[in-house]
Amino acid sequence: MATERRPIGGGGLAVLLLLQVAVTAAPLALLPFLGLHVAQMGAASVFWTAAILAAPAVTTLAMTPAWTGLARLLSLSALIGWAGGMSAASCVLIALASDPRMLLAGRLVQGLAGGGVVLALAFRAASPSAGRGFALMQQAVSAGCLLGPLAGGLAFEQGRIGALMLGCGGVILAATLATVAASRDLATEPAGEPRSEPSRFRDLPLLGAGMCGSAGAFAFVAFFPAWASAHDPALYTPGLIGLLHSLSWLVAMLVLPLWARGMDGLSPMIALVLSLLGCGLAFAAVPLGAGLVGIVAFRLLQGALFAGQAPALFAAVETLGPSRTVAVARARASLTVGQLVGPFTAGVVLVPLGPSGPLFAAAGLSLAGAVTLAATTHRPRRTRSRAP
Structure with a gap:
């Protein structure tokens, strides 16, 4: 017999917020200085900078049709593990990158993580209403957008951007494990009968x-x-x-x-x-x-x-x-x-x-x-x- 979904407790919500802040802040710590970082690798080509900038969008769009199938096969906590693990892996690849190709690979993995989809589902499932859930998620996103460039600027000035990205990867991994443990009772879809398929063009x-x-x-x-x-x-x-x-x-x-x-x-x-x-x-x-x-x-x-x-x-x-x-x-x-x-x-x-x-x-x-x-x-x- 199916049980009714219940919101996660305060501790679970706190680690979910931390995870959202971290996966937002990590890429933004590098983004404002990406062109300079690529130039330091000895590849000042505009092509590399543009390709690395666009890479997460490419894999994010490529993954869009896959989420429905993945949500049927995996629990929400497993999807959170996927998103957080891939985000942490992206940070490690970026931190260890010594040439633009590896940096590009790290950014492609960032898009494959699908944090923008998975964590939105998590916040919605953990909240009693759509407004509260998605607004809370956006607050965490805003905090990441504020903190990421500030931390990245300090690290870049000191030549420690790699260490910062490794640190971000560690925080993301720890927050992911804690969130997975706290979200085992959450589901991607609400309890009840599934909705019928509407017109494809309605939205x-x-x-x-x-x-x-x-x-x-x-x-x-x-x-x-x-x-x-x-x-x-x-x-x-x-x-x-x-x-x-x-x-x-x-x-x-x-x-x-x-x-x-x-x-x-x-x-x-x-x-x-x-x-x-x-x-x-x-x-x-x-x-x-x-x-x-x-x-x-x-x-x-x-x-x-x-x-x-x-x-x-x-x-x-x-x-x-x-x-x-x-x-x-x-x-x-x-x-x-x-x-x-x-x-x-x-x-x-x-x-x-x-x-x-x-x-x-x-x-x-x-x-x-x-x-x-x-x-x-x-x-x-x-x-x-x-x-x-």
Whole structure:
């Protein structure tokens, strides 16, 4: 006789949070300095840097169709073991890499880990509602995004990036073992009858909106330093740009409980529309001559608004997916595609439109997602009763 799933205890939730922070922070400790790291290996080719940057996205997308089958074969705790073990292995490969090929291999393994899918399922299973589960996950992601570059910067300056990556691998492995032990009673799917297979195209507007939001955010982050340097290089030093970026993630951590209440009490669809719309307007306002105080305000606002996008997307797609696993995997894939599309789109408009062009492109992508979603707001409401 099947038993009802129960949330894990406080200790189990704590190690799950630590695991999410660690698997987020580890790759971000290297990412801002990747080009310099590749150059130190004696391979300053732009090709290697681009390939290593894109590698996790390639394997993440390749793994998307496999998660449904893996979720049927393996328990959630076993999937957590897979994700954490592969993430730790990725850190070790990156730490030991003496040439770009091994560094590329480490980044490919990072994508194969599937932490973005598996840990989302874990947070959802450990929480009583979609809003609370996915918002808690995003808080841990925000903490990792804040800590990773700070730790990486210090380690890189001291020539200790390899030691840092080994340390991250050790933390990930320890947190994985503890989380596996604490999550044995959790399941990837909720108790009850499985949901029937809906139309394959029903979640496409949501996935498209998620892709646009991710594309807009990554386009802005990638090209904001170029705009700032062209606008006032004496004022916008790398230190100030990094501080603005860190403050955005700090604000995100603080406001996510409010997003959780909005998603649970109102609608994840409405929360996603508001986030996309607000981010788009904030992106567009930056190059309009707001001054330093205005830029700081807009960056803080962007952090607060962007915080709700991924949790709202996961929660909304869950109401339409044939299973929670399929929904989370598709949502994660859409965000990954956005990470590739955004910088490419912004780069295309850089030459004809100048440094402000990519920021307006970022705004356009986010606003396009909001418009797409606003035109289909009736769909999740019609199918909400499907969720067990």
